[in-house]
Amino acid sequence: MDYINNSEEILSRKERERQFKRNEILKAACKIFAENGFENSTLDEIAEASEYGKGTLYNYFQNKEDIYVALLEMIIQNYLNMLSESANKTDNIFDFLKIVTEELIKFSLNNDDAFLLLTKMRAIPNGESHLKKSKKLEEHLSNVNQIYTKYFNKSVENGEIRKIDNETILVLYRNLAFSYIYHLKYCKKLENIDIKKESQFLLDFLFNGIKNN
Template sequence: MNGVAMGIHERKEREKEQRKEEIIDAAQRIFFEKGLIASTMDEIAEAAELSKGTLYLYYSSKEDLYLAVMMRGMDTLHDMYEQIVNSDDSTVEKIIRCSNSYVDFFHSNRNFFRMFPFLQNPRFHKQVSEEMIKSCGLKNQKMWDMVIAMLKKGMEEGKLRSDLNPVEVGIIFWSSSTALLIREDSEGPAWKANLNIDFDHTLEVCNMLLMESILTDQGRKEYHALKKT
């Protein structure tokens, strides 16, 4: 292989990546509109201006393609968290900002948010390639690591109760927020109409109740001061 051949090889590699992105673009439009079940590979192929067979040269199943789209959402969320965690705010402030960001993400990226529960259905995973699962898990891991490190630091600073397990605290916050937002998405209007419940408010209350319990006296003082501003 000479220099020219190498250049072609690299260009092809680049074009392949580009094609993969174009396919995700098309898939995103269709999945956002109709969800996983109602979207068909033929539709996505048409939207991508490719034949269906070609899609399978780049992604090994519909579910793989679905995950590829979802990963973009995870990237967005990851970047938001990274920015917060790496800021020079105090830990208490960071925790508050992380909670708020999750709600913001829900409101401004609802279509991505709706994809996340897919991961929780183990029965779907059988359709998904091992590679994609690993890639997804890695991204997830990175996000958790950041959050857990933040909580651990809060404990070392004496802001958070150090008799708690930071991993457990992370799971509790994340899970309860996610659950309330999923409910808001699927049943929000009904609860609003029947019992005048606003889920955004409910989530605030939930976080407030949990914060009250996980903070030390020192942390709680800071928390209340911050809430007033």
């Protein structure tokens, strides 16, 4: 799962060049936002990192927040695509979450800046306030929640898990997943992460806790 949209649609040369520049600006912005946070990042820094003039940025985005929201839209869209593909592979919640967790770990390994950006955003109070300013993001997040909710509801009906508020389960899973993956990457600084092993450990902890079985 990547976060930059490298669409294979048939585009004119001018459109391809425009899309390329836009993607390069977003990649540079992702690095700056990940390192400095939204509030402490500037358009000048993004322009320098992208190697485009500040005026070029205004040909694609209105301001810093516009870049930030566009970047999040792209990341969440790819996350939604990954969830949809995972949902097509299994009806079982445990298998589904295992696939999703493995994909999240792969994402963190292949997209340092995007993963760090999301982790920092989630850790700051009201860090997701920018999401409310984009209808596209609201739609993406609503679809994401619907996929998870479908699995949670079905698992409760089948007696696989006890009835708990869906939002609570989702918050617990997301916080556990992001925190643990961050720990592996930036605290333990593992060079080689056993994706399947770590994914299984995380889910065992989520569903079974630390009790001795």
